[in-house]
Amino acid sequence: MSTLVQPTAGTAPATRFRPAAVRGRPSHYAFVLPAVLLFVLFIAYPILWVMGQSLYAESPQTGRSFVGLANYLAAFQDRTFWLVLRNMLLWGLITIPVQMLIGGLLAYAIERHTKRLRGFYRTMFFLPVVTSVSVVSLVWVQIYAPYYGIAQEYLRHLGITISSSLIGDSTFAIYALIVVNIWQWTGFSMLLYIAGIANLSEEVLDAAKIDGAAGWRLATDVVVPMLAPATKSLLLLGVIGTLQTFPIVHLMTGGGPNHASEVFGTAIFKQSFILGDTGMGATLSVIVLVIALALTLVQIVLLGTRFAAVRA
Amino acid sequence: MAPALKRVLRPILLHGTxxxxxxxxxxxxxxxxxxGLRTPAQAFNPVLFAWPVTFANFVTVLRDNPLGGIFLNSLIVxxxxxxxxxxxxSMVSFAMSVLRLPGGSALYAVLLTTLMVPLASLVxxxxxxxxxxxxVNSxxxxxxxxVALGVPFAMVVLKAFLDDTPRMLFEAATVDGCTPWQCYRHVALPVIRPALAFVAIWQFIVTWNEFxxxxxxxxxxxxxxxxxxxxQYSGLYMANPGALFAILTLIALPLIVLYVLVQRAFVAGLLAGAVKG
Incomplete structure (x- = not known):
């Protein structure tokens, strides 16, 4: 690095910068101190706390007692827990690919084929992302409402008649919520793909065109592979997004009816803050954390070590 | 198809779609x-548009609710x-990328892991x-x-940006006698401005909407x-969707307007390589 700067007469050698840095002067640690303190206090300590707390049972009658892994066994034997897992699986398996597909198509159409209206399209498709999730949830509650909601009305015009409320039905509820989630976040997928497409090398594209790739062939055989980093980051962010799902479910169904749309967020919220069972709340917290870290590890092993959201 | 016809038809088809x-x-x-713009008589009509249009709901909800204080709370936070x-x-990225602080890469890995921690497990x-x-209640x-939850993503973006900045810049500053703090303040921060804009706008959206x-x-x-x-309003205005949707519109509006105003800087930061695709 230092060879870039030719030391000239009268100035100190450019290399002076690095050795001083490598020694790590005490004052340099001041740069990382705030980040480290915040991490220890608000991330690391809470994680250690839930791990410990998950080994205790707490009830207003008996107080706090050590129960070992009993909370985990109780969770695994609970029907709701398996509903949560099923819902999370559906959520991730539907949301992530659909958002990638719609977001990718939009990004490709907008970036490669529009000029003057490009900024307009980018902004408009992104609007749901910047609309408060509480507002989004309540608007969709009305859209799904029986009798006066427009969803059932327009579905009826298409020949699909639904007699019950879409989010009040234990079969449909989770899918109805997934639709809302996809709608709100597809703009984000679009934007990441836009960044990927804008950074595509024109030379490679031109070379592909000379080789006869055009239209769909160009898109699927050249552009899609070149967007792999963006796809990987969307996968990673999609998994985390799925596991921390909360507001849409809490506000629209509360996890109901009869736990049919329960997710980790709502289950943890209920156990911890409504039932006051912090042992079970902590147990579920640890489980979702372990799942998140395990899935991340799997992705890193399968898809490469680099965190693609940020580095190609 | 004739090329001339294709040239005319294609954009029409594309923009139409x-x-x-x-x-x-x-x-x-x-x-x-x-x-939000409907009369009470039309409020429950299951159609997208209904007549007549009235601003009465907006007037009512603005008169009856202290929205200013709510916006102020959100703005402060x-x-x-x-x-x-x-x-x-930016400080932690500077220490890792430019000062090459010993243990920097280990700290980077640890903070990166925070990105994978679902908020649900921390509440x-x-x-x-x-x-x-x-x-509580502060x-x-x-x-x-x-801040603790937001720093890792910002750090990853800013460090990537700093890593791509020629070392010459920092070395020249040091030769000129800059201390690390001056180098951070007067060299690094101005250089990473597009990435800072991107990080700041994204953090603003996430924080404003956190639930x-x-x-x-x-x-x-x-x-x-x-x-x-x-x-609260969904309970208060249960029988009055017009008022409910008027207040929801008002609640959603500031961030939408703000985003439209700053989207140019946001996308510019994104395209400048703040997030590498």
């Missing part, structure tokens, strides 16, 4: 505004969080921790956890933020 998709995509938002995230993350311990601090109780922690930390009515109040 895109506009149609966009119109469908925005139906929920259009519906929200449309119901959000601005403080954004400023601190930008400050803390319970954070609630207990904030209670010990006496920070701005600080939201700001500091938000889970706000729900747990803020229970006093006078402290509630824009994400928490809509629940």
């Amino acid at each position: 895109l506009m149609l998709v966009l119109a469908l995509w925005l139906v929920p938002l259009i519906y929200m505004v449309s119901v 959000t601005v403080a969080t954004v400023v601190l995230v930008v400050l803390v993350a 319970l311990p954070l609630a207990i921790l904030l209670k010990t601090f006496g920070w 701005y600080a109780g939201l700001i500091f956890p938000y 889970f922690l706000a729900l747990i930390v803020l229970t006093k009515p006078e402290l509630k933020t824009v994400t928490i109040v809509p629940m």
Whole structure:
């Protein structure tokens, strides 16, 4: 690095910068101190706390007692827990690919084929992302409402008649919520793909065109592979997004009816803050954390070590 | 097809399709505004547009509800969080990328892992921790956890940007006698400005709209933020969707307007390589 700067007469050698840095002067640690303190206090300590707390049972009658892994066994034997897992699986398996597909198509159409209206399209498709999730949830509650909601009305015009409320039905509820989630976040997928497409090398594209790739062939055989980093980051962010799902479910169904749309967020919220069972709340917290870290590890092993959201 | 005809038809077809998709995509938002503009008689009509149009709902909800205070709460929490995230993350990235602090890469890996921690697993311990601090029902109780959760993403973006900056710049500054602090303040910060804009805008959107922690930390009515109040209004205006949707529109509007104003800088930061695709 230092060879870039030719030391000239009268100035100190450019290399002076690095050795001083490598020694790590005490004052340099001041740069990382705030980040480290915040991490220890608000991330690391809470994680250690839930791990410990998950080994205790707490009830207003008996107080706090050590129960070992009993909370985990109780969770695994609970029907709701398996509903949560099923819902999370559906959520991730539907949301992530659909958002990638719609977001990718939009990004490709907008970036490669529009000029003057490009900024307009980018902004408009992104609007749901910047609309408060509480507002989004309540608007969709009305859209799904029986009798006066427009969803059932327009579905009826298409020949699909639904007699019950879409989010009040234990079969449909989770899918109805997934639709809302996809709608709100597809703009984000679009934007990441836009960044990927804008950074595509024109030379490679031109070379592909000379080789006869055009239209769909160009898109699927050249552009899609070149967007792999963006796809990987969307996968990673999609998994985390799925596991921390909360507001849409809490506000629209509360996890109901009869736990049919329960997710980790709502289950943890209920156990911890409504039932006051912090042992079970902590147990579920640890489980979702372990799942998140395990899935991340799997992705890193399968898809490469680099965190693609940020580095190609 | 004749090339000339193709040249005319293609854009029409493309923009026609895109506009149609966009119109469908925005139906929920259009519906929200449309119901807000209805008379009580039309409020429950299951159609996208209904006549006549009236601003009565907006006038009523603005008169009856202290929206100003709610926006102010959100603004205080959000601005403080954004400023601190930008400050803390740029400092830590500078130490890793430019100062090459020993142990920097280990710290980077540790903070990166934070990105994979779902907020759902932290709400319970954070609630207990904030209670010990006496920070329940305080701005600080939201700001500091938000900053801790926001720093890792900002750090990753800013460090990537700094890594791509020629070392010459920093070396020249050091030769000229800059201390690390001066180098950070006068060389690094100006250079990474596009990435800072991107990080700041994204953090603003995320913080303004955060729900889970706000729900747990803020229970006093006078402290509630824009994400928490809509629940109350859905109960209050249960029989009056016109008023409900008017207030939801008003609650959603500031961030939408703000985003439209700054989207150029946001996308520019994104394209400048803030997030490498």
